Amino acid sequence: MRFYRDKVSFGRHQTFSVRYGWLSKGFQALKRNPSILKSEEAIAELGVGKNMVESISYWLRAFQLIEPNSSKPTxxxxxxxxxxxxxxxxxxxxxxxxxxxxxxxxxxxxxxxxYWFFNRYHKPEFTGLELVTALNDFVTDQVKDVRRPAMSTLKSDATLIPRMYTQSKLHKHMPIEEALDSPLAQLRLITVMAGERGFQSKPAPRPGLPTGILGYAITEIFRDRETDVIPIEDLMYSRDVFPAPGAVFRMTEMDLITKLENLTEYLPGVYQINETAGMHQLFQMRKVEPMEYVESHYASFERGEVA
Structure with a gap:
């Protein structure tokens, strides 16, 4: 979760965005055969080409579904x-x-x-070229010299970010693989501007974001910061080496506060909002595991309740 300037990676996706079915299919194939993604059998098992197998392997790690340096499921x-x-x-x-x-x-x-785009890049409207330039500036300023990638690699990442989060428009000569949206496009955190002049990624109310998922994110932050109090402003804006849910989910300040108020009631006795010296802060009253929020959400989902 914490950003370290000497622990970074770029361009490992083989230029493919994650697609529907890839994560579940790849994960379940690994459960059946832990070495599948390193074998020739993966092409037939997953029904994709060799480069796509490598991409699936990367995305499973990027989404924290398998361990960073092995094929062991998390x-x-x-x-x-x-x-x-x-x-x-x-x-x-x-x-x-x-x-x-x-x-x-x-x-x-x-x-x-x-991580950079959703936590450090706050320009609400941008072009593809502006995104490449800004990512390069971040890398030049924040990434250790020996870990800096080539500009072509940065361009590949900067191009893929909006492609993964926007819905495709079908074109006559577009390969079918390129027309398959990433599941992340459903969230509408990035949209194409009118006239296709660029992209937008603006703070907005996020009614589709469940309290249990926000609770998981908040609890991870408390755990990794090793604290029991965080200013709400720090949960809204990422100004240090930790991610901020407000920025990650592109929420408005009001929406974040409303959801934090709901969070204090979601699992009673865990979180409380207090004002100290004119600053609103979120207090963790008792420690819980982040997974408790995930389990609570899916338990209510199975019962058909709105969490």
Missing amino acids: ELGNKIFSTNKGFDPYLEDEATIWLLHWLLVSNPEQATAW
Whole structure:
């Protein structure tokens, strides 16, 4: 979760954005055969080309579904995508996509450009060229010299970010693979501007973001910061080496505060909002595991309740 200038990665996706079915299919194939993604069998097993197999392997790590340096499933990967008792193995609940978004952009070591865009880049309207330039400036300023990638690699990442979060427009000569949207496009965190002059990524109310998923993100931040109080402003804007949910989910300040108020009631006795010296802060009254919020959400989802 924490950004380190010497622990970064760029351009490992083989230019392919993540697609529907890739995460669940890849994860479940690994559960059956832990070495599948390193074998020739993966092409037939997953029904994709060699470069796509490498891309799937990368995205499984970027979304924190398998361990960074192995093919071992993470606890959360098992909880979500296991076919036996997984909460949502086939991405039927939009909450899973919100959760995946958080897992990706709070993972600067594996998905540095995505962490940068949603936490450090706050321009509401931009062109593809502006995005490449801004990412290059960030890398020049913040990334250790020996870890800096080529400009072509940065351009590949900067091009892929809006492609993953916007809905495709079908063109006559477009290959079918390119017309398949990433599941993240559902969240509408990036949209194409009128006349296709560029892109927008503006703060807005996010009614589709479940309290349980926000609770998971907030609790991860408290855990990794090793604190029991965080100013709400720090949860809104990422100004240091940690991600901020307000920025990650492109929320307005009012929407964040409303959702934090809901969060204090979601699991009673965990969080409380107080004002100290004119500053609103979120206090953690008792420690919980982030997974408790995920489990609570999916329990209510199975009962047909709105969480």
